[in-house]
Amino acid sequence: MVQEYSGWFLAWLALQSTGVIYGDIGTSPLYVYSSTFSSNPSYDDLVGALSIIIWTLTLIVTVKYVCIVLRADDDGEGGTFAVYSLLSRYARIGGQDPNTARAIKLERYLSTDMKPTNKGVRNFLEGSRASKAILKIVGVVGVALIMADGVLTPAQSVLGSIQGLKVVAPNISTGTIIGVTCAILILLFLIQPFGTSKLGTTYAPVVIIWLMFNLCFGIYNLVKFDHTVLKAFSPYFAGYYFVRNGTDGWRSLGGILLAFTGVEALFADLGAFSRRAIQLSWICFAYPCLLFAYIGQAAYISKDVTQTAYSNPFFNTVPPGMLYPSLVIAILATVVASQAMITSSFQLLSQVMRLSYFPHIKMIHTSKYFHGQIYIPMANWLLMIGTVIVTAVYNNTTSLGNAYGVCVVMVTFITTCMISLVALIIWRLHFTIVLAFFIVFGTLDGLYLSSVLTKVPQGAWFTLLLAFILSTIFILWRYGKEQQWKAENTDRFQPGQLMKKNENGQFRLTDAFGGAIVTNISGIGIFFDKAGDLVPLVYANFVRKFEASPAVSIFFHMRHLPTPSIPEAQRYIISRTSIPSCYRVIVRSGYMDDIITADLARMLVDQITLYITSNQGRVSLANPVNIENSAPDPDMDARIGAELLALQNAQSQQTVYIVGKEQMRIAPGTNIVRKILLGVFLWIRENARSKIVGLNIPMEQLVEVGFVKEI
Incomplete structure (x- = not known):
């Protein structure tokens, strides 16, 4: 800018x-x-x-x-x-x-x-x-x-x-x-x-x-x-x-x-x-x-x-x-x-x-x-x-x-x-x-x-x-x-490719990921997402490993802009995903804005609440592009009320911040020159500044999910 x-x-x-x-x-x-x-x-x-x-x-x-x-x-x-x-x-x-x-x-x-x-x-x-x-x-x-x-x-x-x-x-x-x-x-x-x-x-x-x-x-x-x-x-x-x-x-x-x-x-x-x-x-x-x-x-x-x-x-x-x-x-x-x-x-x-x-x-x-x-x-x-x-x-x-x-x-x-x-x-x-x-x-x-x-x-x-x-x-x-991006690209997909609803109304992983039923864990899970679209790598690995998902999931992405501060009204971009009780929150921040604080969870819940009750949230819940031209939905208020209640119940139970700990290793069969280059890269990467160092959130609520990628 x-x-x-x-x-x-x-x-x-x-x-x-x-x-x-x-x-x-x-x-x-x-x-x-x-x-x-x-x-x-x-x-x-x-x-x-x-x-x-x-x-x-x-x-x-x-x-x-x-x-x-x-x-x-x-x-x-x-x-x-x-x-x-x-x-x-x-x-x-x-x-x-x-x-x-x-x-x-x-x-x-x-x-x-x-x-x-x-x-x-x-x-x-x-x-x-x-x-x-x-x-x-x-x-x-x-x-x-x-x-x-x-x-x-x-x-x-x-x-x-x-x-x-x-x-x-x-x-x-x-x-x-x-x-x-x-x-x-x-x-x-x-x-x-x-x-x-x-x-x-x-x-x-x-x-x-x-x-x-x-x-x-x-x-x-x-x-x-x-x-x-x-x-x-x-x-x-x-x-x-x-x-x-x-x-x-x-x-x-x-x-x-x-x-x-x-x-x-x-x-x-x-x-x-x-x-x-x-x-x-x-x-x-x-x-x-x-x-x-x-x-x-x-x-x-x-x-x-x-x-x-x-x-x-x-x-x-x-x-x-x-x-x-x-x-x-x-x-x-x-x-x-x-x-x-x-x-x-x-x-x-x-x-x-x-x-x-x-x-x-x-x-x-x-x-x-x-x-x-x-x-x-x-x-x-x-x-x-x-x-x-x-x-x-x-x-x-x-x-x-x-x-x-x-x-x-x-x-x-x-x-x-x-x-x-x-x-x-x-x-x-x-x-x-x-x-x-x-x-x-x-x-x-x-x-x-x-x-x-x-x-x-x-x-x-x-x-x-x-x-x-x-x-x-x-x-x-x-x-x-560049080699890391190629490896991660295999895990980049839409929410519908990760889990779907079966004939009993339960959500399960798709056949590509084992087909297991996904159970609910009480509370809110805030998954840090570095991309801001598709399914975060940390969430995909969490669900695949534990075959479970928090009662309310939030895909949280920070989009840093080269300006001191972003006005409150322009800061948040919120949307629902096809995963039940799952929201994507993109926060546009300036370099003087202090976003990741001990109150991060409360701030996100407040913004999601405003989104659910807003006209934008109603349109998203009703599915049609223009809710004004669609047939009246008498159950809309009830559905919104149920969604808000589920959000409040999850907040009252527990809140967990979940970040990915991506370990990388060199794929077998890699030639010697490439192996040396990637080996030096991985050494630097392992000794670089950890992403959790700059997170000003309660450490007792922080969970790292490890997963391994081959490059």
């Missing part, structure tokens, strides 16, 4: 996005020139590098991401996996969880509404198993790369800021720097439970002041030292840089790309903010501030008589008297720079959980105003441990820098490929327009990617290895879930 904001809410959200998203990309002026040049650059090289920076920020960040990529959201969510999810709603490229398939809105276009080339691309994707697998893997790898970068970015940014203390304290030891960095990192992760909204609002003044410093310093240096660097706005100087430097110029792209590290978080964090908020904050504020920062630094370096300004481009170019204020705000800005990747990790993990690529772990919505802002405790602590370990092992920004940037460029290239498919299949743009987009941005991404891959032996292998491990876990879990 996409949220739209305007007025003060939009301004507030834009403020938050500034505090969260631009801490990473906004602190790049600290080290871009020093990472690009190993010695004082000539004027031509300086202008050439500046031209590349200007056009990279303009084309990759502003045009590609802010103006184009942000429009490829999946119900307000961003990131490569959101793009894959969006594609799967317009083309049959991925299987769906049968428990949630009916809640997903499919929007496939008719063939007659598509151009032949666009339709051909869609048909190829749908007809090729290899293309489906590649798309799935690419989407997952994009998520894994960003999350791997999420481990590295906090370490890089905070360690870089603390190392900056050597400017005023040259004798500070490496051990002290590492210790202070780890302490700050731990504090950074400890405050994550406050939520994106509070953190973004708190961090925003720091980032705003930092960017304003860069803007003002840039203008000052431009006016005072060398305004001729403004000719870098001509792309000619970017091209001439490569002509003049050849291979060395290409290799230097590994440093220049640091100017846009964090752009992948800009898209991944879309769910926490909104497209308009991000566009507003970037185009109106962050973009011009960064342009002037790099232009001003170049103006100073071009006239620097010491020929050392490039080695510490920000602090060496600050105006007189501003060193210490700049140092303080720089440290604060780099500390909060980590928030972009931390928030994006939460957003992306929620997406892979929703689409069954990862076990469901606890997720907390942190704002009742902005629906996409979440906090995931387990992910937070794992990220904290990872960043502290990385900081201690790498212990300096130079070695970390070798591992930095590879993930960013790989994600931007993956995004270019997937957005091209979105443009063809969903936006239905002409093939030539899409081809032009792919050539321009694919070439830019390819240049940076080929350059940065030379860093793999020097440290980038770490992030690639971490991304590979995460991708393997995601794909393995999805594979196991």
